[in-house]
Amino acid sequence: MTDHIDGELEPDLRSGQATPSGSPAPSCRTQPDGQPARRRIIVAGAGIGGLTAALALERSGFSVQVLERSQQNGEVGAGIQISPNAWRVLDALGATSFLEETTSKPEAIQINSVRAGGKIARIPLGKxxxxxxxxxYCVIHRADLHKGLMEVAESRPNIEINRGLALADGVEDEDGITVEIQGESGVSSSRGEALIGADGVWSTVRRRLLRLPSADYAGRVAYRATIPVEKAPELANHTGLWMGDRAHLVHYPIGSGREINLVAVVDDEWHEENWSAPASGEEVLEHYKDWPLPVRKLLALPQRWLKWALCDIGPGTIWAEGRIALLGDAAHAMLPFMAQGGAMAIEDAWVLARCLAEEADVDEALMEYERKRKQRVERVVRTARDNARTYHMKGVMALARDTGIRYLGGQRLLSRYDWLYKWQPE
Ligand SMILES: Cc1cc2nc3c(=O)[nH]c(=O)nc-3n(C[C@H](O)[C@H](O)[C@H](O)COP(=O)(O)OP(=O)(O)OC[C@H]3O[C@@H](n4cnc5c(N)ncnc54)[C@H](O)[C@@H]3O)c2cc1C
Incomplete structure (x- = not known):
């Protein structure tokens, strides 16, 4: 947390008066209609976690201002998974009707090993x-999930979403926090009781306001692409995982089954702060040279590939201090090998809103949120790291892995994740 703001803004921040783009802090305890005034929370980032947090906070009686750096809705990204634990939160928030039209529900996860030359287990999902x-257990295009959440949030009277405005800094005092906002037309400020940093893996709230280290690059790059389902109709009903030497591949249907999402993950040191760096098919295939022909044929299908560098945040850093708390990737960016990045952000949002609603002391409420969430999320982060090693094994290690997976079989493999998927919002 910075303790001063430079330049012209300082008087505004100190007086706590919002400049034009922000709404003034509530100054009285009742609204004109006689209803008690809602306590106001500022959320930085209208991604998956930020929008869910806005919905959960609004449901718990708060008014919410969401600041989003991007001008446009997030048409970017590709597949993301909504497991039962996340579904239940969205359901409790009244945000599942759009999911019925946009998700696919794969019947199973088929696990394949390059060493074994094909399938070694099938984990039942679906019914x-x-x-x-x-x-x-659903899979969806991130743009569909984002658009659906945005529409639900925009329909709620106590949520204000400001696009094209980036959270730049903030100053806390006894009664609240005043934030500095950077937009195309200049700098402005706004004020709330707390600031929630849901600004993703390259979080400003994390790095600038809480002075915490950035997420670490993991030495892995994920290439993503989508293809029309007609090009690979045999992949329409299930999620597939191929594990090999220093690379793996995941595919699943998205867009209500109209497309297949491909994510090819390889060991590579390239990194940039970008979700969508362009990549070529040749670059991808170079990493899969000795792989079975059907996989190489699949990887040759997309017209266009994009790539991003994988990062995570190890255990041990704080999530909350004073009136500021981190949520989702900003708090605990994780490798995607448990497919839980979005789901954990969604769970965080629910717990955070409950804590703020139940404890009037904001600092204490945010500490309680961290206490309630940390152990579970860190277990997911660790398991994702373990999977990262397991998926890319070679030689006798790969043989031992394949034998173990075959021995366990699909039902027992699924039951190993009961602790994750059975989670219920309080
Ligand atoms: C453009 C994009 C594409 C993605 N594509 C995929 C994908 O294909 N597959 C996948 O599994 N995951 C993808 N993700 C990540 C995935 O959405 C997250 O890992 C997960 O949903 C956790 O959500 P989050 O809310 O913590 O972060 P995110 O969903 O990443 O949201 C963070 C939001 O904060 C905004 N933001 C950043 N800095 C500021 C600031 N200073 N002020 C205000 N707003 C700010 C960002 O624009 C973004 O909208 C993508 C994320 C983004 C932003």
């Missing part, structure tokens, strides 16, 4: 997931 967990 089995619904029976076991009481909620579906």
């Amino acid at each position: 089995e997931a619904v029976q076991r967990y009481g909620a579906p």
Whole structure:
């Protein structure tokens, strides 16, 4: 947290008066209609976690201002997974109707090993997931999830979403926090009781306001592409995982089954702060030279590839200090090998709103949020790291892995994740 702001803004920040783009802090305890005034929270980032947090906070009686750096809705990205634990939160927030139209529900995860030359296990999902967990396991295009959440949030009267405005800094005092906002037309300020940093893996709230280290690059690069389902109709009903030497491949249907999402993850030191760096098919295939022909043929199909460098944040850093808390990737960016980045941000949002609603002391509420979430999320981060090693094994290690997976079989492999998918919002 910075303790001063340079330049012209300082008087505004100190007086706590919002400049034009922000709304003034509530100055009285009732609204004109006699209803008690809602306490106001500022959320930086209208991504998956920020929008869910806005919905959860609004439901808990707060008014929420969401600042989003991008001018446009996020049409970027590709597949993201919504496991039963995340589905239940969205359901409790009344945000699942759009999911019925935009998600696919794969029947199974088929695990393949390059060493074994093909399938070694099939984990049942589909109806089995619904029976076991009481909620579906879904896959969706990130743009569809983002658009759906945005529309629900925009329909709620106590949520204000300001696009094209980036959180730049903030100053806390006894009664609240005043934030500095950077937009195309200049700098402005706004004020709330707390600031939630849901500004993603390259978080400003994390690095500038809380002075915490950035997420670490993991020495892995993920290439993503989508293809029309007609090009690979045999992949339409399931999620596939191929594990090989220093690389793996995941595919699953998105866009209600109209497309197949491909994510090819390789060991590579390239890194940049960018979700969508361009990449070529040749570059991808170079990493899969000795792989089975069907996989190489699949990887040759996309017209266009994009890549991003994988990062994570290890255990041990704080998530909350004073009136500031981090949420989602800003708090605990993780490798995607548990497919839980979005799901954990969604769970965080629910717990954070409950803590703020139940504890009037904001500092204490945010500390309680961190205490309630940390152990579970760090377990997910560790398991994702373990999977990163397991997926890229070679030689006898790969043989031992494949034998173990075959021995366990699909049902027992699924039951190993009951602790994750059975989570219920309080
Ligand atoms: C453009 C984009 C594409 C992605 N594509 C994929 C994908 O294909 N597959 C996948 O698994 N995951 C993808 N992700 C990541 C995935 O959404 C997150 O890992 C996960 O959903 C956790 O969500 P989050 O809310 O913590 O972060 P995010 O969903 O990343 O949201 C962070 C938001 O904060 C905004 N922001 C950043 N800095 C500021 C600031 N200073 N002020 C205000 N706003 C700010 C960003 O523009 C973004 O909208 C993508 C994320 C983004 C932003």
